[in-house]
Amino acid sequence: MTESNEAADPGLVWTGPKRFRVRTAAYVDPVVFAREMKRVFESNWVFVAHESEISEPGNYKTSHIGLQPVIISRDDDRQIHVLLNRCVHRGAAVCREQRGSANLFRCPYHGWMYGNDGKLVGMSLAGGDAGYDSDFDRPEGLVRVPRVESYRGMVFASLNPDVKPLVEYLGRAAWIIDNKLDASPVGQIQLRSKPIVARYPGNWKFQAENIVDGYHFSFVHEGFTHLQRQYQDATGDFGVHAGNDSPADVRRVRSRGRNYGTPNGHGLTARPVADLVPWLEGKHGAYYRELLDAYGEERLKMIAGRSTASIFPNLGLIHHQIRVWRPLSANLTEVTVYPYDLVGVDEEINRGWLRSQERFYGAAGYGQPDDTEVFAVNQQGLSATAVDWLILERGLHAERDEGGGDWSGQPGGEVPQRSFWLEWMRRMESQEEQS
Amino acid sequence: MSHHPQSVGTARGLTASNEFATVLVERVGDDPALLRISDLRRGRSVVLDPLELEAITRMSRDEIRALADPSYAGTFGQRARGEDFDGMVGDDEMQIEGISG
Known part of the structure; x- marks a missing residue:
């Protein structure tokens, strides 16, 4: 959790009991960018x-x-x-x-x-x-x-020969990967579809922060929420969304579960479903009953729910996709969305999840283009370098220790973003080579 | 000719292509014994009979690598005829003119 550095020059990240602010330069300065390529990427595990x-x-x-x-x-x-x-x-x-x-x-x-x-x-x-x-x-x-x-088929590489073992590095993030992959009865995913690739004129860290940001949804994706309100399930359930996960209940779903921060900078969100009945008795009930037999009720609630991860520094897990954000310069980033199939499930289920992803994350989807647009707007706003700080203090007063160096907060707060920035700061400001 | 990775059938044979090379494998006329392999990017070809092709199946990956080794003139000129750059120019001046610079 957050230690105070208020007494000293706060540098790029200003932390204290009631303080968590990030300096503008962290997103716009080419010198900072060159340093983070060394300190954040080249000394660290990176998904490849x-x-x-x-x-x-x-x-x-x-x-x-x-x-x-x-x-x-x-x-x-x-x-x-x-x-x-x-x-x-x-x-x-x-x-x-x-x-x-x-x-x-x-x-x-x-x-x-x-x-x-x-x-x-x-x-x-x-x-x-x-x-x-x-x-x-x-x-x-x-x-x-x-x-x-590798962890469960996900290959990571490091230019640092002394980097700590991957599983240790992933920590609680491995639990999110497990939640995702255990939706396959054989615990495997397959990247069969061509990825969706887009660039935005903004800093890479906006995507790292945003993939686990529950706060922006009602604003950036206001158009999508209007559509859902007006048309309910007619915006598409693709045969895979069910019960309390239906589009009309997005707002309620988003307030459930916890956000997590971890010592290695991963930001996580885990939102279990409240009620399994719509899943077990739905169109693909046989599939969910198979998972129920394998995992039990509590675990299935998590698997059928929404687990999202921003794995430090540039790997995301959300919906049924692996996402990578690739820094090109301080103000240019490439995002690649790799939709995955669950191995061992009906083709109809994989097709439904893919259509669902296209609706929101596709190049002409309702969601992702709005996100990348707002990242560009963020970078534009940060041209006002006369303003020093960005504020990331939501939920700072209500963080909860989860043991093992992890901590948590309510979804909609900024625990995952603070988790990212604390590790970023540690790597950027340390005098020693990082592992 | 597309240089994108693919294998496609043609009226005469099969094309195998990736970012490094494009070759056509086809029968020589209607002779059931002979296959011609053509390098479609450089216009060279070789005809192989079943025993020669069978020999390739016995090669280890390292032996195939040795076969592909570009250390001698094989990349642009006559394989193994000129063992140095000067010899290769003599054999294949026209091709070299096209690639220098």
């Missing part, structure tokens, strides 16, 4: 892939750890490699597509070739007086990201 994206030997995808481009590949032995996407010769990106299949990668600049395990296969035109001497110090291959670990 779901295993189902590279399910077969030879599959690869490209991604980023902060600004550092990486390749995530699966070799013949099904081993996953995370490699810096930079030819060791003269620096060109070796893989330019977002995803593909290849046993060999060839640099587009001078044709150096690598195996999909990163090993250098050969330098083109190596011999002769224009080539390499016999005692040339031959590189081993693409530079390997030193740490790679």
Whole structure:
């Protein structure tokens, strides 16, 4: 929870018993941005892939750890490699597509070739007086990201060899991942649909804060709430929303459950359903009864409810999607929404959840475009750098200790956002390398 | 020719393509024994018979990597004929002119 730094110069985050404010520069200053790429991204675990994206030997995808481009590949032995996407010769990106299949990668600049395990296969035109001497110090291959670990198929990588074990890092966030994945009777998800990608002219931290922000909904998404009020379920239940989760009850659902903060900066929301009957007796009752047998009533209430996570620094879980926000500069961010299917459920259920996501998060959906628009408006407002601080003090007076360094508050408060900023501050202000 | 990863059928054969290469595999006429593999980006091709193709099935991944190793002139010119850059220019001057700069 929050310790006071009121006595000293508060720096970028000002904390105290009744104080939690973030300085404008944290969102707009290019110097801060360069520092956070090192301190927040490169020293930390960053989500790079779901295993189902590279399910077969030879599959690869490209991604980023902060600004550092990486390749995530699966070799013949099904081993996953995370490699810096930079030819060791003269620096060109070796893989330019977002995803593909290849046993060999060839640099587009001078044709150096690598195996999909990163090993250098050969330098083109190596011999002769224009080539390499016999005692040339031959590189081993693409530079390997030193740490790679998975949690339930979610692959994280770290450029910091001393980073703490992933499960320890995730802490209570692993519980949110479990809530999501246990909606599959076999506990697995699959990224089958093409992702939705959009950029906004604003800082990446707006998305980190907003995915667990219960406060903005009635304002940013006012249009959607009007539609729901007017048309009730006619805005679409897609055969998957049921009972007290129907669109007309969004506001009530949002006041249930708790928000959580964690020592590693994750911000979490867990909202169980109040009553399982509409689910157990609904259209897909057989599926929910199967889960009831497997997990029991209390756990199913959480699984069928709404669990949302902002996993520090740039991974989100909401609805049936994995979301990644990629910083490009202090005022430019790319958001990728990866809808996932639940493995082992009727195709009709997956299709329904996908349609539901398209309604809200699609490029022409009711919700996500409004969010990215407001992020741009935020950045525009922060051009008024003559104003020092942003205020994140909702619910600060009513935080509750949850043990293990975690704490909680009412949904609609700003516990998850404070959780993010406390870890951000710790990393940005520490004199030591972080793990 | 699209360079996007895909494998598509044509009237004559199958195209395999990713961001690194595009090749066509097809029968040579109606001969049941021979397959021609063509590099559609550079216009080279090779005809292989069943025993040669069978040999590939026995190769380890490392051996296939050695086969693909671009260390010699194979990338742009005659494979293994010129073992250095100068030799390769002599063999394939026209192609080099097109790629320099």
